Amino acid sequence: MRTRLLAATLTALAAVSLAACSSSGSGAGSDKATTAAGAPTSAAAAAASSGSPASPGSTPAAPAPSGTGAADGATGAPAGSPPGASAPGPDASAPAKPAPPADAGLPPKPDADATGKVVAALNAIDPAIVGGKPDQAVEQARKQCQSMYQFPKDTAKLVELADRNFTSPDHPQGFGPDTAAKINDALRATLCPSPR
Structure with a gap:
């Protein structure tokens, strides 16, 4: 049977x-x-x-x-596919990893107490960094924190970015690599969250 x-x-x-x-x-x-x-x-x-x-x-x-x-x-394409179609890749069913948001690593605007600490730390390095514009200096600091989040282990790049971000009328090209490295240290101690 x-x-x-x-x-x-x-x-x-x-x-x-x-x-x-x-x-x-x-x-x-x-x-x-x-x-x-x-x-x-x-x-x-x-x-x-x-x-x-x-x-x-x-x-x-x-x-x-x-x-x-x-x-x-x-072609490896599923039956009934249009001519010239090819099979999906091995990762076609896996969801794509979403891109990080544009503000990833950007700390929230600090309150008055935190702003005072950031300004004091930058003034201790060189008063010309803040240059009487604490709000502008804090915004530059927040952007530098975001760079620290994006490149946590690339010290040379972070120094270059700090030198580019922090300028003044007397230092239009930045304050130099030594001062930029000190700025990064000051921001890590006052404003920037610890890297990933």
């Missing part, structure tokens, strides 16, 4: 595979393939349920050719 059921199932599978093979080249023949594939499957199911052999001398069907089935063998 199991042999008859197996033979009927394999015959039905072969008929479906052959129908799919013959219709893979044209979109118009897909309805015919469905109809043709449906008839043997029904006959095989009827033969399996009645216990009679599907056909005398039937042999197990050979596996379907590699070009048929869920994907087109030439």
